[in-house]
Amino acid sequence: EIVLTQSPATLSLSPGERATLSCRASQSISTHLAWYQQKPGQPPRLLIYDASNRATGVPARFSGSGSGTDFTLTISSLEPEDFAVYYCQQRSNWPPNFGQGTKLEIK
């Protein structure tokens, strides 16, 4: 089973700042990684698939990178609506595990 480790657990930043979230896989998953955003009381929303492709309707300030075991989600300039919890998920092997999440909070 592939384990995904996200860091940091909590990230405190201000609107306008750049956010960098990390997801590390316990073994290589090529680019078979997705990122999701979840706000309180809402279901997750797909942001990035195949490590670097933005899903439909996702603003250009969100970008994903990485391959193999190390992946990054970058938000270039934080908007107030970006403060949420972010999860990565691998789809290389069964089971399609999620990381434990990074909470992005307002500083």
Next chain:
Amino acid sequence: EVQLVESGGGLVQPGGSLRLSCAASGFTFTTYWMGWVRQAPGKGLEWVANIKTDGSDKYYVDSVKGRFTISRDNAKNSLYLQMNSLRAEDTAVYYCARDGGRNFDCWGQGTLVTVSS
């Protein structure tokens, strides 16, 4: 517009059973794998089960194998999760999700399952 609407959640005693349903609309249901993902209160996301387009292949997380059964009725554009022998640790919001191939690209609003005496 793609819509997934879950129903069937509620309070059930340990050892009891519950059947969740998910009504899909706005897309060709028969061409997508579908899945269930759960989230315990205040916790992260956990994939539960997936089912192939025609129902011929099914996958489960180890913790629910032998207790949960995923199924679908393509004529009704519906996905189901039969949950038996429920435990306290199954308490969670259960989300129905469309499998876009290497991601879950659409999600329902979720239905809460509480296992408690």
